Amino acid sequence: MSEIAPSPATNRPSTPPDAKIDHAASLRYWNSVPANAHVMLGMLGQYPWYTRIDLRGSKTFLNKVRRLIPDCPTEGKLGRGVDCGAGVGRVTEGLLSQVCTTVDAVEPVEKFTQVMRDSVLKRDGVVGEIYTMGLEDWTPERQYDLIWTQFCVGHLTDRQLVEYFVRCREALTATGVLVVKENQSTDPKGEDMYDDEDSSVTRTDEKFRNLFKESGLSVLASELQLGFPKNFRLLPVRFYALRPV
Numbered sequence: 575m576s577e578i579a580p581s582p583a584t585n586r587p588s589t590p591p592d593a594k595i596d597h598a599a600s601l602r603y604w605n606s607v608p609a610n611a612h613v614m615l616g617m618l619g620q621y622p623w624y625t626r627i628d629l630r631g632s633k634t635f636l637n638k639v640r641r642l643i644p645d646c647p648t649e650g651k652l653g654r655g656v657d658c659g660a661g662v663g664r665v666t667e668g669l670l671s672q673v674c675t676t677v678d679a680v681e682p683v684e685k686f687t688q689v690m691r692d693s694v695l696k697r698d699g700v701v702g703e704i705y706t707m708g709l710e711d712w713t714p715e716r717q718y719d720l721i722w723t724q725f726c727v728g729h730l731t732d733r734q735l736v737e738y739f740v741r742c743r744e745a746l747t748a749t750g751v752l753v754v755k756e757n758q759s760t761d762p763k764g765e766d767m768y769d770d771e772d773s774s775v776t777r778t779d780e781k782f783r784n785l786f787k788e789s790g791l792s793v794l795a796s797e798l799q800l801g802f803p804k805n806f807r808l809l810p811v812r813f814y815a816l817r818p819v
């Protein structure tokens with residue numbers, strides 16, 4: 575962040591962090607990452623406990639959220655879900671395939687979607703459509719009971735993210751829910767943080783809530799993912815369950 579000159583009037587960065595997002599650079603980065611489930615969590619790939627805690631937290635959160643949606647069945651599987659920014663399908667395998675009858679996936683990196691295409695879940699028909707594209711280019715072709723978006727929206731600019739959220743809002747069934755689970759900025763000045771390793775932005779809670787509002791989404795429930803050991807000094811991870819206003 576030090577290379578961004580502060581604007582004297584507001585003392586805020588003159589270049590918004592999301593203006594630095596470069597999709598080609600993100601794709602170069604992710605294409606350089608081997609296509610196996612562990613590396614999906616970047617430097618944490620060597621810690622299998624991370625994904626266990628993450629998936630367990632997601633299951634608990636989703637169960638709570640289902641009870642908050644009028645007429646949403648609290649038992650049994652939901653109909654159709656979609657794993658957005660799916661990588662090789664870590665969340666599809668560890669969560670979505672257990673809570674939805676069919677799971678579509680959206681992911682721009684071909685070698686990652688190939689892993690999903692070759693999977694047992696695809697062979698068994700649990701994984702449905704696989705879209706090899708970025709979320710900024712994806713327009714849902716069907717209605718979804720669950721749209722799961724985790725650890726990937728930092729690759730979209732604020733504008734692209736609002737447009738994506740609007741498309742998701744329009745693609746939810748009557749009892750459908752959009753879940754966003756993402757790292758949170760810990761910038762001491764309360765700004766979003768740009769990371770040039772994968773050309774992404776980590777947003778503040780305040781920024782997320784403003785973008786949801788702009789997209790016509792209301793926050794039904796939100797909480798921090800708990801249970802990660804403190805000594806790893808990980809970024810906080812927050813869930814948002816979103817429904818049309």
Ligand SMILES: C[S@@+](CC[C@H](N)C(=O)[O-])C[C@H]1O[C@@H](n2cnc3c(N)ncnc32)[C@H](O)[C@@H]1O
Nearest residue numbers: 604614659660661664683708709724725726729
């Ligand atoms: C940290 S991984 C997370 C993968 C998966 N959501 C998970 O939690 O295991 C980030 C993923 O975002 C994908 N990605 C990069 N640019 C994207 C974009 N424009 N739209 C959607 N996903 C993108 C990467 O290819 C990568 O698979």
